[in-house]
Amino acid sequence: VQLVESGGGLVQPGGSLRLSCAASGFTFSRYYMSWVRQAPGKGLEWVSHISSSGGITSYADSVKGRFTISRDNAKNTLYLQMNSLKPEDTALYVCARGPYGSNDQKGQGTQVTVSS
Numbered sequence: 001v002q003l004v005e006s007g008g009g010l011v012q013p014g015g016s017l018r019l020s021c022a023a024s025g026f027t028f029s030r031y032y033m034s035w036v037r038q039a040p041g042k043g044l045e046w047v048s049h050i051s052s053s054g055g056i057t058s059y060a061d062s063v064k065g066r067f068t069i070s071r072d073n074a075k076n077t078l079y080l081q082m083n084s085l086k087p088e089d090t091a092l093y094v095c096a097r098g099p100y101g102s103n104d105q106k107g108q109g110t111q112v113t114v115s116s
Helices: none
Strands: 001-006 010-011 017-024 033-036 046-051 057-060 069-072 076-080 091-096 111-113
Touching: 001 069, 001 091, 017 033, 017 069, 017 091, 017 111, 046 069, 046 076, 057 069
Parallel strands: 010 111
Antiparallel strands: 001 017, 017 076, 033 046, 033 091, 046 057, 069 076, 091 111
């Protein structure tokens, strides 16, 4: 199993970023997928998950209405569109296999920094 995130960077408050996660080594289309994040000095925080078909999504209250999770099963890729970014969104964003509370594989993450 390999999960490789990309798309992070430095962005000003109010800006947008789109994260991607390329999956390999398993049948991507059969699994729920999640995004989790870890801010400096804090534990892992679940951000969002999406069902295997993409028809069901769920979000943490802290990102609801600003972030959108999606997937392309033909490309084995998971996405996270992040809009209206805030300094408190600064974190390492990690792609994980499985739904909230049941992540069994994780990537190395991509850093997102929101600062002026």
